[in-house]
Amino acid sequence: MTTVKEQKTIQDQFKARMNEDELLNCMRCGFCLPACPTYIESGFKESHSPRGRIAMMKAVVDGLIEPDEDFERSLDLCLSCRACEAVCPSGVKYGELLEEARDIISQNKKYSLPTRIVRKAVFEGLFPHPNRMKNLTGLIGFYQRSGIQTIARKIGFLGLLPDSLTAMEKVLPKVATLKQLKNRPDYLPAIGEQTKRVAFFSGCLMDSMFLETNDATMKLLQLAGCEIVIPQTQTCCGALHGHYGEKTSSKDLAIRNIKAFEDLNVDFIITNAGGCGAFLVEYGHLFQDDPEWNDRAHAFSNKIQDISEILVAVKFHEKVRLELPFQIITYQDSCHLKNVMKTASAPRTLLKAIKGTEYREMYDADRCCGSAGIYNIIESENSMKMLDYKMVQTKNTQASTVVTANPGCLLQMKLGIEREGLASTMRGIHIVDLLLEAVKN
């Protein structure tokens, strides 16, 4: 509950801080409605559509409505998948409006104690600290390897956790050991003729829980002729903080990253997680009112590229023979990779280049899978509805391999496979892992 007094401050802050030009820029054409998963899932409720959310934000600014529970609920339910932005003729920067609105609400509202603790733990305690991430990963690894996992599963300990977490636990990847985590390279030479010099953004989650995927990414880059530098002072991209109204922390993280990647003299900074990449390409915006950091942030953002883009650009798929035993492959777009980084055809080009396999496009491949940061944990019910729809489309392709390009989506798709009882016939895999498999083959 937000008290009346809190509502009043939130309203004042809306007046002071929301970008009115951008709110007015929405011409209410409704073109974004069919692209919005929450609009469709809600049974066509305008209040759960982008046009509705923008209208509500504007109405709060205009004093027509209070930032009441209905309003907050509507914003909470938004996946920030940004599919609405990709189709908007007016180019309304919905993502920016949403982040600002969420920031205003979270800064001016007292959350309940448990929520406060979780938020603090996640946003301040964990993500900004690569070492703690590694330790957590170590802990999960210990849990998995020690046999506790098996026992816990047997005695139903997990039944005590909320459903969403229980389900999540099943699909967590086999994580690396602490030792593996500590010996990370900071430089790798190109294999063969050098094409580019790049930096690798290893990401906090990617470099702890998805270590193998990061290794695969670097291997592919090397094979593509890239010399790679991996600055050790880099940190979490700050996307989660940004999306959940913790703007200040996300800026701190951004500054650390900008510093870490400056002066490396590289052509590109490569990411392999759509969610992070999308936030990194928007650092420029994050510092738009900050003359000290603005240029540096833009310079950083301009270099961000997804791994699949650079692989296609250097014609990796034509130069290296990619082959796998017969399987039907389908691809689930990462919303942020597609809608913000505008990378959609490169991954498909790469997948189609794998000999011996068949690529089948799934219907609505670019509809959000419901993962959306930590949405699948905090809005579990809705998230599972989105996932169910996604699984219907996935099954229709008869694919045995579902490819994604973002860790959140990957976990979600694995969860979908698990929920459908398809684990024996279908697998979820990150695109770079599949490509490396195809190289080795």
Added chain:
Amino acid sequence: MLSNVVKDKIIAIVTKENYEDSKTERLVYSYDSTPNLQAMPDAVVSPRNTEEISKILKICNEFNVPIVPRGSGTNLCGGTCPVEGGIVLLLKHMYKILEIDEENLTITVQPGVITLDLMKAVEAKGLFYPPDPGSMKISTIAGNISENAGGLRGLKYGVTRDYVIGLEVVLPNGDIIRTGGKLAKDVAGYDLTRLMVGSEGTLGVITEATLKLLPMPETKKTMLALYSDLESAAKTVSKIIANKIIPITLEFLDQPTIKVVEAHAKIGLPTDAKAVLLIEQDGPPEVVERDIEKIIKICKEQNAVSVQVASTEAEAESLRTARRTALSALARLKPTTILEDATVPRSEIARMVNAINDIAKKYKLEICTFGHAGDGNLHPTCPTDARNHEEMERVENAFAEIFDKAIEFGGTITGEHGVGVMKAPYLEWKLGKEGVAAMKAIKQSFDPNNIMNPGKVFAKQTRKRVVITK
């Protein structure tokens, strides 16, 4: 707010889930795509079938509660803005395609089906539903019918009206009637089907529609012609038709639009060109080939600077981009985009566009004109800022002059966007007192208590002015 009696009665029909009256839920149905217009409804109701609608209307009729039927709210005339409060009746939940009859070439659908979904379903069977409003990805079929929506293919194939052959309608007193049917020929009595088309939700609620389909044309070709003067482009349009060729599409961009489109989309349009024509023809390959050749010849005779014909679908798509991105490009210039809808006879296009450009200069505004050259339906569009009252005043005066000119040239105040609230003050000006009186008599006999979408089509006062500023 609605009285508790009415509220309870309606909830008893549709259940609580389908009745909303919180402030926030009402707010999001207080607008449609019309710039600068907003009014709160008292409640939002989502019925699931004709019977529910019939019951709701009976109650509203008894208690004098205004009813505003709403599809996707993409209309640009204020048609779904509940200016007199009351109930917004959301028809989006009735979105089933009921039947595609391949023998009679008809499709029967519920009102809330999205136009594009209908088209796709039909095309999957090798059939064709021609009306293609720019909003087809989201507009509903009942919205199209109620606004008599047109589209890019209007020149050859006509507008929505030409495809509606049967309707089920709930009248304001709750009676359910059926008009027309699957028959190609039907002259029994007054044509109530046609009367309902374009009635903008003021006569009843459409709950089912039967539409005529065509066989899918075999092929289609797309071309783009550039001109260094407006008159030549306009002449081309008349010459093509005078040569007894009716293309499916004959679209037009003026110079201000070309500049904006090029700056936005960077597709290589010369910004010194004064006009662009996008031309498409469909039909059997030999016919299309022959027509396109003739059209190229006409374009060249009319001094087109360049003529490009697409040889692949990808090329065709890129040629279409010029017209397709016009609105996006304009919408990005300034916060408020006012997209208008003046129509003149085809032969007056050049005069009209010149007049619009002069008026824009006079009022120091940027007005870009694009639209359906083939049928004279132009969309003069003004990027502006609703917060700048002084400028809005100028915009309003400029549009008043534009509509003045349209009528002077034998045109009309709206070719496809409808009357709604925005053009209501003009109606008499276009139709004359007697014309409006005849229409009002029809309205009165259908809806004596004036509950169906009040405030639309008929204005309380007549004036020669667009109501952009309130």
